[in-house]
Amino acid sequence: MKAFIWVNILFLVNVHGALQRVDPLVLIDQGLVKGIKASDGDYSKFLGIPYAKVDLDDPFGPAQTAPKFEEVIFLAYDNSRKCPQTSRFGSVESSASSEDESPDCLRLNIYSPSKASIRNPLPVLVWVHGGGFSGGTGNQYEAPNLVEQGIVIVTVNYRLGPYGFMCLDHPAVPGNQGLKDQYAALRWVRDNIAAFGGNPYNVTIAGQSAGSGSILLQLFSKKEKLFDKVIAQSGTPLSPDMFTPGDPDVAIKLANYLGLNTTDDQKALEFLAKTHHSLVTGAAQSLGMEFRPCNERSFSGVENFIDDDSYALSNEQKIKNTPILIGNTDTEMNADGDEYFEKDFFYTRLDEKFSLETDQLKEIAEIMRHYYIGDRPISKEIQPEAVDFESDFVFNHPIQDTITNLLKDNANPVYSYVFTYVESGEGRAGHGAEMEYLFNMTQPDDKARSETGHIMVDRLTTMWANFIKYGNPTPETSELIPLKWSPVTATTRPYLNIGAELLMEERFLKDRMAFWDLFQSVYGKSRRTIRKVASKLKLLKLKM
Ligand SMILES: *[C@@H]1O[C@H](CO)[C@@H](O)[C@H](O)[C@H]1NC(C)=O
Ligand SMILES: *[C@@H]1O[C@H](CO)[C@@H](O)[C@H](O)[C@H]1NC(C)=O
Ligand SMILES: *[C@@H]1O[C@H](CO)[C@@H](O)[C@H](O)[C@H]1NC(C)=O
Numbered sequence: 001m002k003a004f005i006w007v008n009i010l011f012l013v014n015v016h017g018a019l020q021r022v023d024p025l026v027l028i029d030q031g032l033v034k035g036i037k038a039s040d041g042d043y044s045k046f047l048g049i050p051y052a053k054v055d056l057d058d059p060f061g062p063a064q065t066a067p068k069f070e071e072v073i074f075l076a077y078d079n080s081r082k083c084p085q086t087s088r089f090g091s092v093e094s095s096a097s098s099e100d101e102s103p104d105c106l107r108l109n110i111y112s113p114s115k116a117s118i119r120n121p122l123p124v125l126v127w128v129h130g131g132g133f134s135g136g137t138g139n140q141y142e143a144p145n146l147v148e149q150g151i152v153i154v155t156v157n158y159r160l161g162p163y164g165f166m167c168l169d170h171p172a173v174p175g176n177q178g179l180k181d182q183y184a185a186l187r188w189v190r191d192n193i194a195a196f197g198g199n200p201y202n203v204t205i206a207g208q209s210a211g212s213g214s215i216l217l218q219l220f221s222k223k224e225k226l227f228d229k230v231i232a233q234s235g236t237p238l239s240p241d242m243f244t245p246g247d248p249d250v251a252i253k254l255a256n257y258l259g260l261n262t263t264d265d266q267k268a269l270e271f272l273a274k275t276h277h278s279l280v281t282g283a284a285q286s287l288g289m290e291f292r293p294c295n296e297r298s299f300s301g302v303e304n305f306i307d308d309d310s311y312a313l314s315n316e317q318k319i320k321n322t323p324i325l326i327g328n329t330d331t332e333m334n335a336d337g338d339e340y341f342e343k344d345f346f347y348t349r350l351d352e353k354f355s356l357e358t359d360q361l362k363e364i365a366e367i368m369r370h371y372y373i374g375d376r377p378i379s380k381e382i383q384p385e386a387v388d389f390e391s392d393f394v395f396n397h398p399i400q401d402t403i404t405n406l407l408k409d410n411a412n413p414v415y416s417y418v419f420t421y422v423e424s425g426e427g428r429a430g431h432g433a434e435m436e437y438l439f440n441m442t443q444p445d446d447k448a449r450s451e452t453g454h455i456m457v458d459r460l461t462t463m464w465a466n467f468i469k470y471g472n473p474t475p476e477t478s479e480l481i482p483l484k485w486s487p488v489t490a491t492t493r494p495y496l497n498i499g500a501e502l503l504m505e506e507r508f509l510k511d512r513m514a515f516w517d518l519f520q521s522v523y524g525k526s527r528r529t530i531r532k533v534a535s536k537l538k539l540l541k542l543k544m
Pocket of ligand 3: 122201
């Protein structure tokens with residue numbers, strides 16, 4: 001408590017004092033943190049604060065409590081540190097070098113409006129980045145337009161690829177380390193965000209793609225609920241591409257590839273811990289390995305994040321009365337490349353999700369084919385229908401299914417959207433299309449943004465900010481947002497079509513979704529359990 005009073009004084013003096021150039025200074029248990037004033041905004045940034053520590057002798061193991069700062073004042077000016085990247089999914093800097101990478105990467109960034117203080121604590125957004133659980137960082141998400149709406153934003157780095165998502169039959173590395181890192185960040189926010197002018201009891205967790213899958217897993221997990229509201233953009237663990245049964249031999253395979261002849265997990269882990277991370281991530285890439293959340297094996301004395309074998313993606317106690325904002329873009333998936341059209345993708349996709357005899361699988365793949373393309377053969381000619389099928393299979397229906405699950409657990413209110421806006425007015429909004437309107441990412445060039453693009457920034461950030469503050473994206477109508485966004489109910493499913501205009505519509509893709517609902521009610525019993533879902537699913541040029 002004493003610390004907070006101190007912080008309050010320091011924060012007020014420095015932010016509201018006459019000396020505008022004096023940097024904001026904050027006191028937390030770890031010590032003093034000095035941030036920087038944004039050059040073109042009324043807020044402060046605290047970059048690269050360590051929220052937990054990874055022991056470099058045990059980079060795959062649990063994170064430790066963040067140590068006290070060694071410096072008298074920790075200068076939070078630098079957010080170049082990244083978790084080792086296994087893929088360039090979601091990486092804005094295409095020429096990202098590995099020099100800034102280290103498994104000891106559990107850092108977060110805080111953006112706090114100047115008016116925030118202990119006496120005026122503001123709602124908090126904790127952003128979990130996407131990148132297919134193997135790439136990306138929280139460092140590339142600066143959201144001045146959201147901060148200006150009076151929100152404290154925290155963007156989090158968590159371990160990725162082999163460091164974050166190895167699932168072994170070994171108590172030291174049972175899996176989901178990256179999700180446990182995210183949980184540690186939520187704990188840090190609960191304990192420390194008041195010092196930065198945030199309200200620890202007014203927290204929204206949000207993410208896109210793999211980040212969205214992550215935050216829904218934070219919601220479903222049995223861990224303490226350290227947040228109040230949830231924003232899930234284009235990603236759910238119910239998607240067949242977001243979960244893996246986990247290859248228990250992955251550490252051995254990596255060690256073998258890197259020259260250690262062993263069949264022993266422990267020896268493999270010790271060897272990999274001593275090997276430079278760039279070699280480990282390089283080996284993972286060469287071997288085409290994919291790392292995802294998984295069901296963990298139980299070991300006595302080891303606390304699991306996801307421990308239930310028949311993981312139900314349900315948790316009424318935690319979900320009841322939680323405000324949720326959830327949706328996707330118009331066209332989440334691509335389907336291109338000659339190779340793609342050489343195989344019966346209806347069959348291979350259904351085989352990933354349903355455990356059926358070959359004959360029956362052939363039969364249902366045929367029904368599926370007739371539904372999407374009639375009697376036409378599979379070829380590049382049917383590319384638009386293939387895109388629909390892939391989008392329905394990976395995102396559209398799993399997200400509708402997630403909404404169904406959340407309603408069963410009495411989430412309330414649940415707001416659903418589909419983002420359809422494209423800057424040129426042509427084409428369709430692909431995976432991640434909404435992101436550039438919420439965050440100022442490097443691309444595209446701001447100058448190229450049309451007038452309606454600027455309106456989109458204002459609309460999206462206002463609705464998101466309203467949800468973060470009040471759990472309601474449209475508490476009142478205005479010239480900017482002339483309608484009220486109706487939440488879904490047990491029997492009706494309105495959604496906001498976020499395009500050049502805002503339109504309240506009902507039942508997204510109602511025919512296709514009804515077809516999938518029926519399909520699932522017939523074959524749902526044959527649905528592969530998450531543990532059995534093949535891990536070798538290839539994402540189709542998807543930037544998760
Ligand atoms: C690996 O070790 C086993 C058992 O010690 C041995 O039989 C095998 O020849 C070794 N393989 C290589 C490639 O060194
Ligand atoms: C985002 O906006 C902030 C403040 O306006 C600016 O300092 C930063 O450079 C911008 N980042 C990008 C990637 O445009
Ligand atoms: C969250 O913050 C908003 C904006 O400051 C406030 O109106 C709201 O009452 C807060 N909610 C809670 C539960 O504290």
